[in-house]
Amino acid sequence: MSVNQWIAQRTERFDSSGIRRMFALAAKVKDPINLSIGQPDFPVPAAVKQALIQAIEKDHNGYTPTEGIPALRQKIQSAVDKQFGHSDRRVIITSGTSGGLVLALMGCVNPGDEVIFFDPYFVMYPAIVELAGGRAVKINTYPDFRIDTDRLEAAITPRTKMILLNSPGNPTGVCYSAEEVRAVAEIAKRRDICLVSDEIYSQFSFDGPHHSPATYNDQTIVIDGFSKSHAMTGLRVGLMHGPAALMEVMAKLQQFTFVCAPAPVQWACLTACDLPPVDEMIKLKQKRDWLLQELGNDYEIANPGGAFYLFPKLPWGDGQSFIEAAVQEQLLVIPGNIFSDHDTHFRISYAVDERTLERGAAALKKLARTAVGV
Numbered sequence: 001m002s003v004n005q006w007i008a009q010r011t012e013r014f015d016s017s018g019i020r021r022m023f024a025l026a027a028k029v030k031d032p033i034n035l036s037i038g039q040p041d042f043p044v045p046a047a048v049k050q051a052l053i054q055a056i057e058k059d060h061n062g063y064t065p066t067e068g069i070p071a072l073r074q075k076i077q078s079a080v081d082k083q084f085g086h087s088d089r090r091v092i093i094t095s096g097t098s099g100g101l102v103l104a105l106m107g108c109v110n111p112g113d114e115v116i117f118f119d120p121y122f123v124m125y126p127a128i129v130e131l132a133g134g135r136a137v138k139i140n141t142y143p144d145f146r147i148d149t150d151r152l153e154a155a156i157t158p159r160t161k162m163i164l165l166n167s168p169g170n171p172t173g174v175c176y177s178a179e180e181v182r183a184v185a186e187i188a189k190r191r192d193i194c195l196v197s198d199e200i201y202s203q204f205s206f207d208g209p210h211h212s213p214a215t216y217n218d219q220t221i222v223i224d225g226f227s228k229s230h231a232m233t234g235l236r237v238g239l240m241h242g243p244a245a246l247m248e249v250m251a252k253l254q255q256f257t258f259v260c261a262p263a264p265v266q267w268a269c270l271t272a273c274d275l276p277p278v279d280e281m282i283k284l285k286q287k288r289d290w291l292l293q294e295l296g297n298d299y300e301i302a303n304p305g306g307a308f309y310l311f312p313k314l315p316w317g318d319g320q321s322f323i324e325a326a327v328q329e330q331l332l333v334i335p336g337n338i339f340s341d342h343d344t345h346f347r348i349s350y351a352v353d354e355r356t357l358e359r360g361a362a363a364l365k366k367l368a369r370t371a372v373g374v
Helices: 009-013 017-026 046-057 070-084 096-108 124-131 149-155 178-190 244-255 263-273 280-295 319-328 354-370
Strands: 089-094 114-119 135-140 160-166 194-198 221-225 238-243 346-349
Touching: 009 124, 046 263, 070 089, 070 238, 070 263, 089 096, 089 244, 096 124, 096 160, 096 194, 096 221, 096 238, 096 244, 114 124, 124 135, 135 149, 149 178, 160 178, 178 194, 238 244, 280 354, 319 346, 319 354
Parallel strands: 114 135, 114 160, 160 194, 194 221
Antiparallel strands: 089 238, 221 238
């Protein structure tokens, strides 16, 4: 048997070549204008760093209960109970938000089940659906990236097991309104469909409050974490909460996969929970507003109410030709077809320093006005 024959067939059902191609292009760029990275440019808060160091020095470095250390679970549970008031909502700590998503899919989706999510989507969604043996059902939201409930209703079949919702969204930055979120929550409840809400950008809602479908549907599974709000992307602690019976299954799956989230980071998250929103949140809103003004005459951009992304429409050509032209200008952005079945847009992350943002805006305006490749 050859090595290739050892590879599981499930790995053939999704493709990461677009991402690898982007990294290959990026490796060739000297002094890049990097607007591609989906993580905050501000540091982990000093108090959280200190708490992490202290946890390590106190030897909080071993296994924890798989559902998380009691102190952190209880602190988050109190906040969740205050927010939602559900009698049957239980919190567990996960190995990152991505780990929580994997647990939700593996814990709820059987082979052949259909999972609905909205296009554009976080790049991980199709892959984890396929890994769970499910079938991805994508609902087109172009051109404004809003939810059409008629399309959602039409996509539901007897095989529909789950709806995945992400707001504020990656890659678009779009925040769904309370009416949109409520509509999805009520459809899921009425049709007896598991609703999973990816809320990792919940603290990045710039134009109004964040709306969680758990407000309207007490069976919703909510996944959140500290990666974006506290710049802890590499420290891998997330959280999820939902009906107790489901969280019991998620904890069991975590026991036999990730085991537990990193112990010292969980202790540091106790400190993170008590910190007010970082000042950088205000700066990110200012960066968004500045960039929208700078690019408004050259690009069509749906209103990005949160996260730290813009998803402009390509001014010319296809994604590959535009990205290659951008690389010639030392500019790194992400082609939209990594996040979508459509090849009409690209993603910008504006979580960068002001100088990088200024260079990026200048390069983008130049690209739009020279129309390379048309």
